[in-house]
Amino acid sequence: MAVNATGGIGPAALFTLPDARTANRQPGQDMSANVRVKRSAATLARQAEQSFAKGGAAAASQFASRRQYEKYERDTEINFARILDDDAIPKVEQLLRILNDGKLSQEPSLLSYARALFPDDSDLVVVLREILRRRKLKEAVGKALAALLAQVEAQADPQHLNAGINCALKARLFGQAHLDLAPAMLRGSYRRFLQSDRQSIEEYQEWISCYGHQYRSTILAFIEAALMADAYAATPSSGSVYGDFCGKLGQLRLIRSGDDLFMKQLISNEVIVGLNKSEPDWLIFLFSLLQSPEDIDEHLHYLLGEEFLLYRHHERSAILQPIFRTCRLLPHELFFCAETAQRMFRQFEYLAGLAYKREVIESRMNR
Incomplete structure (x- = not known):
């Protein structure tokens, strides 16, 4: 289930893919729901202290950086709120120093140099607009920056550029x-x-x-x-x-x-809570259903495991019924294919009905 039929990311891969924050984790830091490592209280306390120290250092670094930006903004009247480059201040100074020294007078060289400093078009455009608006520049420097801005705006994809500028403040917040x-x-x-x-x-x-x-x-x-x-x-x-x-x-x-409906319905059910499935487990099940609802049997087996077959019939029925009811409440627009979703509902109804019939038989045999 790691890769879907269209070549996209499969549900099971969602909680194992490395990202910018998890790529450097050591094996002992794995947060997978299937990890069964027993750590001592001392180890946990030590990890908590390290985590707190790391978080505190990150916060202190961010606050110090923010104070630096605020001071620079007061001194230069340049607004950095919509510039998401972490090293914007030294890069702005570097660009202005090169221009004031009369270097990079050729337009292609200036464009290449500016893009090397600010690879994101939105950052570069905002930087150039702010410099031209706020700074007192030599006439030659002002003309060079204005020409550079016009060239960057002409070459950039308008939607990509404006989306990056318009969402930058929200991203920063x-x-x-x-x-x-x-x-x-x-x-x-x-x-x-x-x-x-x-x-x-x-x-x-x-x-x-x-x-x-x-x-x-x-x-x-x-x-x-x-x-x-x-x-x-x-x-x-x-x-x-x-x-x-x-x-x-x-x-x-x-x-x-x-998501809210699916999770709230399930975690409010005592029988479902008793399964001790994690939130990632239920999310994998949800995404599997939405992508390929016709494979409901496989998804249930993946979720519940072999132990489900060891349950008594009335226990199976008690598990399937709330899952079935919750799935019926999902907006049909979420499914990749409405037709296959209807087949899933019929199959789910069949499974739940079969479990109920066997529960009744089991109950009569135990009288």
Whole structure:
């Protein structure tokens, strides 16, 4: 189940793919639900202290960086809020120093140099606009920067450029609130969502594989906030605000309602809670159903395991019934194919009915 039929990320791979934050984890730091390593209280306490120290260091670094930016903004009147490059200040000074020294007078050389400093077009455009608006420049330097800005804007994809500019502030704010979320990564996720023609649930799976299932509601909130900021910006990334943006907003709300409904219905059921399945287990099951509902037998086997066959029939019925009821409540728009979803419901109904019939027989035999 690691790769789906279309070559995309399969549900089982969602919680094992490395990302920017997990790639450097040591084996002992694996957070998989299947890890069964017993750690002593002393080890756990030591890890907690290390985690706290690491988080405190990250926060202190961020606050120090923020104070540096605030001071530089006061001194130069350049606004860095929409620039997500971590080293924007020294890079701006480096660019201005090169221009003031009369170097890189040729336009192609200047463009290459500027792109090397700010690889993201949105960052580069905002930097150039801010310098031209706020700084007192030599006439030659001002003309060179204005020509550079015009060239970058002409070469950039308008939707990619404006989406990056319009969501940058939201990305920075969410990154400050959640230190594990890099603003530049959030911006990239928003751009891909905006330009993607994939099923919305595939985007959701990608966010979970990138940021972790524990951040999925935060990522949804960010994407929605970025979408609203983009729609109300002076230059929206899409020309069809009411069409494109409303459609994307509808996708986000459909994902949120489906996830919330599925999880809340299941974790409120005592029998389901007794299975001791983790949230990632249920998410894998949910995504498997949505992608290939016709394989319901396989998905149930993957979720419940061989031990399910050892349960008495009334126990099987008690497990299947709430799962079936919850799946019936899912918005049909979430499924990749409505027709196969209907076949899944019929198969689920058959399995639940069969379990109930055997439960009745079992009950009569035990009288």
